[in-house]
Amino acid sequence: MNNDLKLSRRTFLKLTGLTTAYFVVDPPLRNLSVAYAFGDHPQEKPTYTVTKKIPQVCARACECDCNYDVVVGVDQATGLERALTLEGRPEDPVSRGKYCIKALGFVDSMYNPDRLLVSLKRTNPKRGLNEDPGWVKISTEDAVQEIIDKLKKYRPEQMLFASPGDPYSNRLCRSLGVTRTDQRTECFGTHYYLNSLMITNPPNKYYSSTYTVTHSLWGFDYSETKYMLWFGFDSFSKTGKSGILNHIVEGKRNGTKIVAFNPLKTPLADGIIDEWYPIKPGTDLAVTLAMIKIILDEKLYQADFVKDYTDAAALIDTETKMHITDESGKWLAWSTANNKAETLGVCDKPALDGGPYTVDVGGKQVQAVPVLELLKQNVKDCTPEWAEKISEVPGQDISRITKEFAQAAPTVCIPNLKRDPAGPNYANSWRLMHSLNILQALTGSLDHDGGVLFLHGVKIPWLEEVDPIPKPYPEQPKKSIDYRTEYPVTNKIYREKDYSAPGHYGMVGHGLYHSDQVKVVIFKGPHRGLHALIQPQMTEAALEKMDLVADWNMYPDDAAYWCDYILPAPHQYEGGKLDIRQYYPKWPCLVGGAPVQKPPGDCIGWGSIAKKIGLALAPEYWTTDGSNNPEKAIKGNMNDAALQAVGAAKDQDDFINNKNAIWIDKKPYENYKTIREIGYQRPEGRVRLYIDEFVEDNHEGLPKWAERWTSSEGEYKFSLLVTRAGWHMHADPNFIDNPVINMLSNKNHIDCVWVNPEAGKELGLQEGDEVIVTTNPKYMPELPRPIKSKIHLTERMARKDCILLFHGIGHRSKWLKNGVWGYRDGDLIPQKNPKIGKPHDPTGMGWVEDVYVSIKKA
């Protein structure tokens, strides 16, 4: 930026000339006559006139699901009535009158000329990036019927539905007996499975079918908490999440202390974060283990909570490494009062440490140790100094921060949502998530006002609850194409507890490519999945050999090159909605949304597709009487049932039109009540620190230090960091096909690879140089696809040993005319071979950022 006012001689002469001309033509006092009466100035005239405001709930921009009004009006420039912008709804406890740039972008994407409004059918049988599909238009009804006719030829194990676990996808896949898998592995997988294994034990009484189905039961009380630890929580994507930010900032203004560990200096570190540590990527686990050790050694934990609401006192058999239970399956603890094992909950003065204790289990004498004692032994070597050597976070700071955090308990929290290091970023991230939950349990912050808030007092039922199935669903395929059957910990949850649980997208491309089992792939919006995330080149190669590929999508995006059919999906503002306030569940609350307009063209909703396919192929699960009569099709009135259950309205229409589309019960938060209702051993529910399922799968029941999967080697010395701009969502064309958004990305170097200036200097690179980034072939032996990009040298990259890519900016679709063909971060991230992955991670999640790359000048 040129900071000084500088005029060239030419400009000076131009100004002088203009001024002279002005004084000649217009006398000096002329300017005094152009005063505007207030309101007369053209810029004081409104640019549009509002005709109506329609409540909506954000469903695709992020997990917050903000509630706001879509403002419809007449644009003065065109005279046309359309949705113009948004207006906040202060009564919504999440958004509190705010919205974000992505939600605003959605308003304009309703009118994106590249939107698909008709169904397309391929005429060129050859698929591929360089092939013209030879699209012909077809009515959506005919397209769906043709797809159905083709599906009839395949067995369930030959089909894959790539879709999130929404109620209709679940029912469709379950009724057909086919595998469903989805991209949320990379976003929510590790969080979901650890939360399931430690706390929520699905299905539970608040297990809801929400629109984004994020699977987190909790939100964080950012505005009331006293102390927060952020382990990568402040990714760039968080800079745009208004539903979270408005709470965080209120907390900050109220004095919340925030300590962040992140190799990247994000904008939140500029002003909101109190202490920022540029931690070595993939070493957060070491810091958390040291924190656990300090809390245990110095007895800084909340003893009452630990005793009464966790399994800390439960006994673990030293031989089997499993919880010991009484005949009714209740955990046993060692009574220090009676010197014998008693059922936890009624046990008199249970021991939290010591042992081993000799316990009679079914007539057999076993040696057993309390969970907390095992935890103490587990972390005995994890001193702050040890953690410093691994993480490069000063040990004395780890020690001080831990004590401050514990002293502020229980009004503390460690927000861990989506793709922070506790997400599926590294092979040790499942251990990190386990550690973070233990820290929150030790500080009693789970299910506590000012800490971690649990959803309570409200639920939106699943389809099966309002339209029961007449008989059990058929069995799922014995061998799943995403290898989930080889991961018993997650497979058990998926098959027995929660079919909506995330699938293994980090491996499904590997499965499709390396076998001929699957012949049909049905996508639900692949820009949010296969083509936006891990090694799309492997998925693309696999799709070339499929018999049938169909896609339900708002746009003909990258997947179109491989699709036989594309069915046009409505915009998110073209449907009605009901949502719980999952990400700030302080009070039971429901908010609603109404369609802003009727879906244009020949668009079809996903529920309608699912019903049509279901009625044709498995009618007994899709009609109220088990017939194949469409007139008897299930109604799926889940929203009405949810509203009626809490007395919010008689139905969705009543809720929208007469109840202001919001119902909220602002009663005081009842601490620890939900743990009792949903936790393990319910109805006296507890948080389970020790996870038997990990032991059964030859892993540890408590977290231990483990390295990442990959390591720095030779020229592949840069740890790959991936984040997302606040205005993008995967490679969603709603944003990357928006020229205004693309301009913004360009101005902020979001289309570049970010490199530490010193590292760039050592590589002989200068700002704006084009580089080639390549994954270490040792970890990506098949189908490598290096990326080419300009670099941005920035001090925000605090470390020399990593580079940063922005997620979701690249695409290759020639039908997205406003889009810019940026790089795709996923090209560098290998699909995981399950045989390699399983020893590292019993959840089998994505390890998205567990990658080292090289950079060379292009």
Add this chain to the structure above:
Amino acid sequence: MAEYAILLDTRFCTGCNTCFYKCVQENRLHDVAANGNTRTLVYINDKGMYHHRCMHCLDPVCVANCPKQALTKSEYGPVLWDESLCIKCQTCVEVCPFHIPMFDETQKKIVKCSMCAHRNFAENKDAVPACVEACPTGALTFGERKAIVEQAQKLAADFKLHIYGLEENGGTSLLILTKEDPAAVGYPEVEKKAAAGGGGKSPAVIGGAVAGGAAVVAAAYVGLKKYAERRNQVENDDKK
């Protein structure tokens, strides 16, 4: 009529650019924004958030130099642009010490913040500029300039912040608080002057309210001063 101003506390700005997109929609600027011409845009710089947007100077150089009075300083704060009077000479683009006005070649328009004057906040006490309404963190606040100045000074003293716009170019109607030196963040280093008396009303406004003689004197003074400054600048340029 009260004089208004905006306070930007960059400590709470996350660079989300919701303000930018809200401005685009509010003012229907999609085409010019796609060309890179914006009324407000946040740059995520290394040392903090740089907001490229009109400072609404109390004594605007653009107003003083506009040959057709297409730019005027309203008495309630914003510097406004009248397309019908503009001859597209781009003098304002050249002379603004903050490098703010942009010229869109395709639409032949000056692109510069109007402080959402159309929201009629001078009469509607609940109205605020669109960016202020949209900011998810409340980093932007809006109010009477006197109160905004006091708020900025208190926050600056309490949290050891820099205030940008209090003295730059004689004061502005956008005040910016930064933790780092504003220049390091990306804000132009502009000559500091004592704030203009009377809030820096435009010649046009003054002309409508008081005898024209005073305005002539003021206009002549400003013109001569600018001329002298520019001459010095050109001379300095020639020496380089």
